[in-house]
Amino acid sequence: MTTTGGEAALFGILAPLMVIAALGLLFVRRAVHAAVCVVFVMICLAVLYVANEAPFLGVVQVVVYTGAVMMLFLFVLMLVGVDAADSLTETIRGQRWVGLLFGAGLLAVLLGVLSRTDLPAAVGLDLANAQTNPSGLAAILFGDYVLGMEVIGVLLVTAALAGLVLTHRRRLGPRRTQRSIARERVAAVADGRVLTPLPAPGVYAQNNAMDTPALGPDGQPLEHSVPRVLRIRGQQRTATEVLATEETLRGRLGLPATAEAAAAATQVEDTEVDDGIRVPSADDEEAKH
Numbered sequence: 666m667t668t669t670g671g672e673a674a675l676f677g678i679l680a681p682l683m684v685i686a687a688l689g690l691l692f693v694r695r696a697v698h699a700a701v702c703v704v705f706v707m708i709c710l711a712v713l714y715v716a717n718e719a720p721f722l723g724v725v726q727v728v729v730y731t732g733a734v735m736m737l738f739l740f741v742l743m744l745v746g747v748d749a750a751d752s753l754t755e756t757i758r759g760q761r762w763v764g765l766l767f768g769a770g771l772l773a774v775l776l777g778v779l780s781r782t783d784l785p786a787a788v789g790l791d792l793a794n795a796q797t798n799p800s801g802l803a804a805i806l807f808g809d810y811v812l813g814m815e816v817i818g819v820l821l822v823t824a825a826l827a828g829l830v831l832t833h834r835r836r837l838g839p840r841r842t843q844r845s846i847a848r849e850r851v852a853a854v855a856d857g858r859v860l861t862p863l864p865a866p867g868v869y870a871q872n873n874a875m876d877t878p879a880l881g882p883d884g885q886p887l888e889h890s891v892p893r894v895l896r897i898r899g900q901q902r903t904a905t906e907v908l909a910t911e912e913t914l915r916g917r918l919g920l921p922a923t924a925e926a927a928a929a930a931t932q933v934e935d936t937e938v939d940d941g942i943r944v945p946s947a948d949d950e951e952a953k954h
Contacts, residue, residue: 675716679709700739707731721799859889876902 682705689702707730714723795801806814839845854860878901879890891901 672716676713679712683709696742697739700735700742704731704735704739707735719798719802721802874902876900877907878903 686702686705686709690699690706693699693702707726711723711726711731714720714726796804850858850860875892876895877891878886878888881887886903888896888901895901
């Protein structure tokens with residue numbers, strides 16, 4: 666089997682790029698960039714598999730490893746988020762020097778093996794692909810290497826189960842269901858909690874601002890309809906202040922007071938006078954301005 670010019674050119678272009686991406690996996694500072702480098706290497710491997718008359722391996726490389734496994738890793742990294750400073754923090758003292766020592770030893774072993782390796786002449790895949798590439802690959806894997814495939818399958822299942830066991834968190838309390846949440850809300854009614862959803866500010870009122878309390882069907886202001894933050898800051902306006910401001914504005918524009926506003930002001934004034942609260946008049950508002 667002889668290598669064609671196109672295959673040699675393809676290998677000459679992809680091989681340096683794969684080496685650069687592999688080195689990027691070791692030296693980039695962000696985990697997302699490292700995952701992208703691995704994806705690039707896997708795609709280049711798939712292209713080389715197809716060029717070497719192994720289309721099934723190329724498709725599996727793209728669909729299974731690049732499309733499923735590495736994309737899952739990439740999405741997890743993007744969702745969880747890994748800071749660049751996290752990769753520079755050593756959880757075990759001296760682990761970088763130990764890693765460099767083992768890496769140098771592995772490089773020396775690989776160089777020694779490559780220097781003594783005598784590669785035979787390439788014979789091609791015509792005989793292996795006589796019954797199509799997937800059939801020939803299946804005959805080799807599940808015929809000559811069936812024991813190794815079974816061992817790898819057991820190891821993968823064991824690793825998956827171990828991951829589930831290690832990531833399982835024991836529940837500290839009973840699981841909250843929709844029925845239990847509803848029961849808790851009903852039981853909290855005795856403590857003054859409102860069972861129904863809170864009314865929006867401005868309901869049944871002439872003003873729908875967030876700082877204006879809603880009015881109930883009986884015309885009384887509902888204090889809990891104003892957001893808690895505004896109530897804590899003291900930025901809540903009463904219905905009397907809203908009506909007084911509107912009447913002041915109408916007076917400045919020379920418009921007569923509406924009967925609805927006058928009736929509402931009288932009702933709110935009677936309510937607040939009963940509670941011992943003085944109602945500001947239009948003259949007071951004029952004096953303020």
